[in-house]
Amino acid sequence: xxxxxxxxxxxxxxxxxxxxxxxxxxxxxxxxxxxxxxxxxxxxxxxxxxxxxxxxxxxxxxxxxxxxxxxxxxxxxxxxxxxxxxxxxxxxxxxxxxxxxxxxxxxxxxxxxxxxxxxxxxxxxxxxxxxxxxxxxxxxxxxxxxxxxxxxxxxxxxxxxxxxxxxxxxxxxxxxxxxxxxxxxxxxxxxxxxxxxxxxxxxxxxxxxxxxxxxxxxxxxxxxxxxxxxxxxxxxxxxxxxxxxxxxxxxxxxxxxxxxxxxxxxxxxxxxxxxxxxxxxxxxxxxxxxxxxxxxxxxxxxxxxxxxxxxxxxxxxxxxxxxxxxxxxxxxxxxxxxxxxxxxxxxxxxxxxxxxxxxxxxxxxxxxxxxxxxxxxxxxxxxxxxxxxxxxxxxxxxxxxxxxx
Amino acid sequence: xxxxxxxxxxxxxxxxxxxxxxxxxxxxxxxxxxxxxxxxxxxxxxxxxxxxxxxxxxxxxxxxxxxxxxxxxxxxxxxxxxxxxxxxxxxxxxxxxxxxxxxxxxxxxxxxxxxxxxxxxxxxxxxxxxxxxxxxxxxxxxxxxxxxxxxxxxxxxxxxxxxxxxxxxxxxxxxxxxxxxxxxxxxxxxxxxxxxxxxxxxxxxxxxxxxxxxxxxxxxxxxxxxxxxxxxxxxxxxxxxxxxxxxxxxxxxxxxxxxxxxxxxxxxxxxxxxxxxxxxxxxxxxxxxxxxxxxxxxxxxxxxxxxxxxxxxxxxxxxxxxxxxxxxxxxxxxxxxxxxxxxxxxxxxxxxxxxxxxxxxxxxxxxxxxxxxxxxxxxxxxxxxxxxxxxxxxxxxxxxxxxxx
Numbered sequence: 001x002x003x004x005x006x007x008x009x010x011x012x013x014x015x016x017x018x019x020x021x022x023x024x025x026x027x028x029x030x031x032x033x034x035x036x037x038x039x040x041x042x043x044x045x046x047x048x049x050x051x052x053x054x055x056x057x058x059x060x061x062x063x064x065x066x067x068x069x070x071x072x073x074x075x076x077x078x079x080x081x082x083x084x085x086x087x088x089x090x091x092x093x094x095x096x097x098x099x100x101x102x103x104x105x106x107x108x109x110x111x112x113x114x115x116x117x118x119x120x121x122x123x124x125x126x127x128x129x130x131x132x133x134x135x136x137x138x139x140x141x142x143x144x145x146x147x148x149x150x151x152x153x154x155x156x157x158x159x160x161x162x163x164x165x166x167x168x169x170x171x172x173x174x175x176x177x178x179x180x181x182x183x184x185x186x187x188x189x190x191x192x193x194x195x196x197x198x199x200x201x202x203x204x205x206x207x208x209x210x211x212x213x214x215x216x217x218x219x220x221x222x223x224x225x226x227x228x229x230x231x232x233x234x235x236x237x238x239x240x241x242x243x244x245x246x247x248x249x250x251x252x253x254x255x256x257x258x259x260x261x262x263x264x265x266x267x268x269x270x271x272x273x274x275x276x277x278x279x280x281x282x283x284x285x286x287x288x289x290x291x292x293x294x295x296x297x298x299x300x301x302x303x304x305x306x307x308x309x310x311x312x313x314x315x316x317x318x319x320x321x322x323x324x325x326x327x328x329x330x331x332x333x334x335x336x337x338x339x340x341x342x343x344x345x346x347x348x349x350x351x352x353x354x355x356x357x358x359x360x361x362x363x364x365x366x367x368x369x370x371x372x373x374x375x376x377x378x379x380x381x382x383x384x385x386x387x388x389x390x391x392x393x394x395x396x397x398x399x400x401x402x403x404x405x
Numbered sequence: 406x407x408x409x410x411x412x413x414x415x416x417x418x419x420x421x422x423x424x425x426x427x428x429x430x431x432x433x434x435x436x437x438x439x440x441x442x443x444x445x446x447x448x449x450x451x452x453x454x455x456x457x458x459x460x461x462x463x464x465x466x467x468x469x470x471x472x473x474x475x476x477x478x479x480x481x482x483x484x485x486x487x488x489x490x491x492x493x494x495x496x497x498x499x500x501x502x503x504x505x506x507x508x509x510x511x512x513x514x515x516x517x518x519x520x521x522x523x524x525x526x527x528x529x530x531x532x533x534x535x536x537x538x539x540x541x542x543x544x545x546x547x548x549x550x551x552x553x554x555x556x557x558x559x560x561x562x563x564x565x566x567x568x569x570x571x572x573x574x575x576x577x578x579x580x581x582x583x584x585x586x587x588x589x590x591x592x593x594x595x596x597x598x599x600x601x602x603x604x605x606x607x608x609x610x611x612x613x614x615x616x617x618x619x620x621x622x623x624x625x626x627x628x629x630x631x632x633x634x635x636x637x638x639x640x641x642x643x644x645x646x647x648x649x650x651x652x653x654x655x656x657x658x659x660x661x662x663x664x665x666x667x668x669x670x671x672x673x674x675x676x677x678x679x680x681x682x683x684x685x686x687x688x689x690x691x692x693x694x695x696x697x698x699x700x701x702x703x704x705x706x707x708x709x710x711x712x713x714x715x716x717x718x719x720x721x722x723x724x725x726x727x728x729x730x731x732x733x734x735x736x737x738x739x740x741x742x743x744x745x746x747x748x749x750x751x752x753x754x755x756x757x758x759x760x761x762x763x764x765x766x767x768x769x770x771x772x773x774x775x776x777x778x779x780x781x782x783x784x785x786x787x788x789x790x791x792x793x794x795x796x797x798x799x800x801x802x803x804x805x806x807x808x809x810x
Contacts, residue, residue: 160734170613232731
């Protein structure tokens with residue numbers, strides 16, 4: 001899958017995690033200028049609006065917007081054409097005079113929420129995560145529900161509380177019921193958790209009443225972002241029967257400031273680990289439906305887990321086909337999460353619930369015994385994947401600090 | 406609560422369900438003109454944009470929009486001021502020359518989706534409905550889950566598939582598992598249902614990390630619409646554990662073309678039937694927290710049920726307080742549904758699941774035995790409530806016809 005591309009002329013980018021084969025998109029502000037679309041290369045942001053305007057690109061206006069949505073709405077052929085144009089600009093030395101003045105150091109910009117979320121759906125696609133949660137929440141029951149191996153289970157989350165990396169996350173309050181208590185009590189969550197996920201960002205919409213088959217995934221999905229599905233386990237445990245997670249999740253979901261285009265992950269395709277039983281026709285995928293993306297969960301600067309996305313049972317194309325099999329339409333800005341990514345090994349678990357086994361097995365961070373999140377804790381997710389240039393590319397990190405409730 | 410208001414000069418409106426004390430808002434199109442905001446009086450629509458412009462209202466621009474959202478965003482003081490202004494216009498004979506040319510017969514307009522849905526949450530607030538569903542879906546278990554009497558249970562639905570009254574509803578396909586079958590199958594739902602609900606429309610937003618107490622309900626909620634939460638029971642039964650309803654609901658939710666302002670329901674307040682145990686502090690409400698709204702479920706022209714909203718266990722102010730108790734923010738256009746409205750009597754059940762007791766007790770419509778919905782069936786919800794003028798007001802109806810899958 002290695003593509004022959006000339007090296008970029010942008011200093012410091014070649015060989016980095018944000019080399020010419022990456023080129024994620026985000027929305028940035030610089031000084032007091034209005035937010036607009038940028039592409040990251042190395043430690044620089046290309047301010048696309050002036051470059052596209054000076055080249056008189058027909059779609060230049062999409063880069064002047066405070067969200068990626070107009071770009072997302074253009075669809076796959078336009079996304080590919082823009083990527084080809086950008087690659088040429090950033091590798092052709094003769095374009096340096098044109099583009100150079102529009103490079104802004106990453107350290108000087110603030111990243112905004114990159115897209116307006118239309119609907120947000122969260123799936124539950126890790127066999128290891130679902131099994132662990134089942135064992136922790138329902139120790140006397142089969143860990144997996146009977147439907148789990150037949151469909152990628154999912155639910156709708158709150159689109160309005162998806163926030164960009166760096167946003168503080170206030171500890172939620174709510175109802176929970178202590179084991180053995182007569183009734184529920186009210187107060188700040190004492191089991192605040194994180195979940196390491198990938199989020200898939202839909203660009204091209206679909207019609208109500210139509211379906212998006214597994215083969216149409218790349219026509220609709222623009223790219224991928226790291227996602228932290230903050231979770232209040234005590235609130236969730238009390239509320240989730242029978243309507244599923246609600247307030248235990250809806251207070252905040254963090255996404256990275258950068259969306260990595262699917263094109264940048266062309267060399268990261270891997271086969272799924274295997275599905276047994278074979279899924280129904282509309283969920284059948286061929287080789288290479290998975291993604292080999294390595295995540296890292298960092299708590300207060302210390303790596304506490306390394307979840308491998310390649311271990312996921314259900315692929316993103318299957319999630320999308322399932323999401324639309326009933327005729328539900330897609331809108332530009334729809335976001336769907338993979339669910340917590342946990343690998344089979346204990347050090348690959350993507351939530352503190354699992355890392356501390358429901359709070360019963362504390363783990364050590366910076367010499368302290370830890371279970372769930374404390375006020376002031378900072379959680380950062382990072383990830384890398386094979387790039388088309390033969391090295392690795394980085395996904396934009398997502399970070400958040402817990403504020404007191 | 407009867408208010409002394411002069412009668413309206415609009416012919417045919419006085420004494421109707423859409424008299425001067427109602428004045429619901431919607432978005433309409435007439436001929437080939439762009440969609441804009443109108444108010445219904447009698448069988449006429451007041452085209453508000455030209456009237457407000459000629460009166461040089463500062464907020465006239467909100468009526469030129471293709472959705473109510475800019476009006477919703479203005480907040481309670483502006484909503485009240487506009488209602489006062491409209492009431493004067495439509496009762497003062499001397500305004501007839503100004504307003505008359507902007508009256509459009511209802512029969513000549515098409516109603517559009519009245520607002521852009523931000524997040525859609527559906528609650529589960531009827532004790533009778535929740536008990537019935539529990540008995541039907543889990544016959545060997547307690548009908549109510551332990552949390553039901555402690556919190557208004559809810560979940561997020563799909564905002565992008567909320568459609569306006571009159572939109573055809575395509576029968577969804579998906580996975581379901583027949584009783585006793587070895588595994589799931591795929592096909593069109595054979596247990597397509599409807600649910601009679603009220604939907605509450607949020608106007609004024611709230612900050613992430615803040616809470617909207619029960620007393621702030623009217624500051625944030627603009628009004629009410631009838632809502633049909635179409636449900637595929639076979640898909641729902643197979644998928645809903647443990648993450649709640651998803652594809653069994655997400656194919657379509659219908660709302661009326663008219664949103665009734667809370668002000669029009671000032672005479673409809675009633676006490677809740679009673680809550681035992683007393684809810685936690687943040688959910689405590691005083692007298693008059695309920696609404697005396699009588700619904701009617703009409704299947705192919707025949708009334709099959711008369712659900713009384715006054716029988717609901719949890720009030721809308723409690724739903725909103727619960728929805729935000731964890732700090733989740735509100736956005737203009739947020740919609741929350743009451744959940745199916747079922748009264749204690751069999752003829753007050755708000756879903757076919759209940760009316761046919763899970764399909765086991767067919768009922769008769771137009772001489773035919775019926776359980777779930779057939780292709781071509783038309784479901785219409787209607788409702789009336791006490792108006793402030795001493796008579797009754799009507800909510801705009803919501804109707805939809807089932808299209809083959």
